[in-house]
Amino acid sequence: DVVSVMNRLVRMPDIGLLNQTHSSFTAIPGKITELESDRYVRALKTLQEPLGSVLDDRLSQILDKDPEIRKAEETANYNLMWMTQNVLCLREIDMKRPVTAVAQLEEEGLLAIGLAGDTIEIQVYEMETDNVRHTLKNGHEKNITTIISVNKDVAISGGCDGHVALWDLQRGELLKRARCHAGFIFSALYLGDGIFATGAHDETVKVWYLNNAKTAFRQRGTCFGHVGGVWSIVALQEGEKIASCAQDGKIKVWDPEKCEASKTIKAHAEECNCLAAYKEQELISVGDDGYILSLIHI
Numbered sequence: 001d002v003v004s005v006m007n008r009l010v011r012m013p014d015i016g017l018l019n020q021t022h023s024s025f026t027a028i029p030g031k032i033t034e035l036e037s038d039r040y041v042r043a044l045k046t047l048q049e050p051l052g053s054v055l056d057d058r059l060s061q062i063l064d065k066d067p068e069i070r071k072a073e074e075t076a077n078y079n080l081m082w083m084t085q086n087v088l089c090l091r092e093i094d095m096k097r098p099v100t101a102v103a104q105l106e107e108e109g110l111l112a113i114g115l116a117g118d119t120i121e122i123q124v125y126e127m128e129t130d131n132v133r134h135t136l137k138n139g140h141e142k143n144i145t146t147i148i149s150v151n152k153d154v155a156i157s158g159g160c161d162g163h164v165a166l167w168d169l170q171r172g173e174l175l176k177r178a179r180c181h182a183g184f185i186f187s188a189l190y191l192g193d194g195i196f197a198t199g200a201h202d203e204t205v206k207v208w209y210l211n212n213a214k215t216a217f218r219q220r221g222t223c224f225g226h227v228g229g230v231w232s233i234v235a236l237q238e239g240e241k242i243a244s245c246a247q248d249g250k251i252k253v254w255d256p257e258k259c260e261a262s263k264t265i266k267a268h269a270e271e272c273n274c275l276a277a278y279k280e281q282e283l284i285s286v287g288d289d290g291y292i293l294s295l296i297h298i
Helices: 002-009 057-064 067-076
Strands: 015-018 023-028 031-036 089-094 099-104 110-115 121-126 131-136 144-149 154-159 163-168 173-179 185-192 195-200 205-210 217-223 230-236 241-246 250-255 260-266 272-279 282-287 293-297
Touching (some): 099 144, 110 154, 154 185, 154 195, 163 185, 195 230, 205 241, 241 272
Parallel strands (some): 185 230, 230 272
Antiparallel strands (some): 015 023, 023 031, 099 110, 144 154, 163 173, 185 195, 230 241, 241 250, 250 260, 282 293
């Protein structure tokens, strides 16, 4: 989703989407903010194709109504540039501490919030009651950078210490902790069927198996090929492929079973900071080369 691309654009730590309600949660220093994602409606990028051919009809209609964007298109061939103005804030939660990651959990109304400070921990937060159900500790020695939900009972986190932690959400306990990367873990995703992946500063994407009970994990393989840290990974084709982007400005598409790259795309002249799956065969990426947002057909 484009909202997750915006997360990197404005350098926010993490974002989780609520597709059912078209809202999103984003972490800013010390606060959790719920945003209405449909209000991200402005964009700018030079494109060779007409606007309607690269974006869905609903978004095209929104942009067509904006005279400033139409004027920019006519005068400078600019079509798309995502901006966060006019975003509607639905609510804020003051966490009193630096927030480093946030994710929506499988159980409705629950958030997992990574917190820094005197202790590095995850709070399982009930949105309806404003109560903390569990505080998950001892999984990380340095800041938590990413949290993903496996099911209602299990979540996974990655951190700046290179560790992956597996959590029991019902009992609020650490199930397993292991050093999985030589550098910061920047991104993680669950592919389904007990398989998840992590991307890190050590230039690798790694694929992992969960055991049947979801109480432990082991490595399935390592994807080598990037030069520089892997900033973001996303699932494609319902988890049959993984796409990654890195400091080398490249996007790679991987087979998670063989851990081999099937495609490499030089998407940006400088770092490629964030990646999002837009449609089944399309990706959106953001790079450091003038904050260009690219739409890529794979």
